[in-house]
Amino acid sequence: MTTTGVPLIDIAPFREGSPAGKRAVAGQVGRACEEIGFFTIVGHGVPKDLTGQMSRVSKAFFDLPIEEKMKVRRVPEQSYGYIPLEDESLSYSLDQETPPDLKESFSTARIDPPDEEYYRCAHFAPTLWPEAPETFKKVWTEYYRVMETLAADIMRLFALALDLPEAHFADKIDKHCSVIRVLNYPDQPRAPLPGQLRAGAHSDYGSLTILRAEDAPGGLQVRARQGEWRDVAILPDTLVVNIGDMMMRWTNDRWISTLHRVVNPPRERAAGSSRLSVVFFHIPNYDAVLSCLESCHGADNPPKYPPITAGDYKLMKVRKQSPVTTPTALSR
Secondary structure: OOOOOOOEEEOHHHHHOOHHHHHHHHHHHHHHHHHOOEEEEEOOOOOHHHHHHHHHHHHHHHOOOHHHHHHHEOOOOOOEOEEOOOOOOHHHHHOOOOOOOOOEEEEEOOOOOOOOHHHOOHHHOOEOOOOOOOOHHHHHHHHHHHHHHHHHHHHHHHHHHOOOOOOOOHHHHOOOOOEEEEEEEOOOOOOOOOOOOOEEEEOOOOOEEEEEEOOOOOOEEEEOOOOOEEEOOOOOOOEEEEEOHHHHHHOOOOOOOOOEEEOOOOHHHOOOOOEEEEEEEEOOOOOOEEOOOHHHOEOOEOOOOOOEEHHHHHHHHHOOOOOOOOOOOOOO
């Protein structure tokens, strides 16, 4: 366990493939998803040099003049790309009005989807790639490929943790519409407005989220079941995983899609508090039906939610979350 109550789990025994290792890791993951909905992983196999490249090329983009970044500004529901500072408010997804969030971002949907009818929709809108840095698209593409493989492994882990066949979710994620979003939280030379955060309180709407963040002042907090906000420790060479609303619906609230937020740094540490987060939002096939899993209901625990497709649920959530634009994903 980390000092904040968010479990630290080594998933290498699952990835190595022994039945005992798989069962042990699935048990730990299942408990974490029931108790807090967040866990930190090691043994994930993501190359350290790739995560370094992803951070460097993304920082280089955010360091460009605003005029250059605005050339690839996202057009809501038509493309993926840049979203400028204070252009969205995540708390609106919970019907809570707050000042705009103190962040900027760049996002991409599925990289180079097949030229098939299924992929010709808004869930796979094109990305407006910047011309600089020169290696930006190449590094992002490589990182996306690694994340979609890791997310598929975690979904297999989820299936075992829910007493389902390991491949239960395979045909529900083979045409996924997942998103990578990198968020830049700049220094705060002036005090935020009342109620203004780096990212307002929200839950993620997909199946799971994989986060790589920096240990800097003003970071991620999750709300425990008891109601208190807990800091999430950012440990070297780890990734933070949390479940989203779609998985909570699939499990009939057995697993928790936990509220979280990104807080401001203390005013005495506001200078030099810039922070970068690299986030992979795993979203199932848009035609996958979110209906209660067999292992998550019974005579005394009927299904709580009507079936809905992942695509309809995603569009419902993103259209609520900002009074300014319709962004692509949530924040860390």
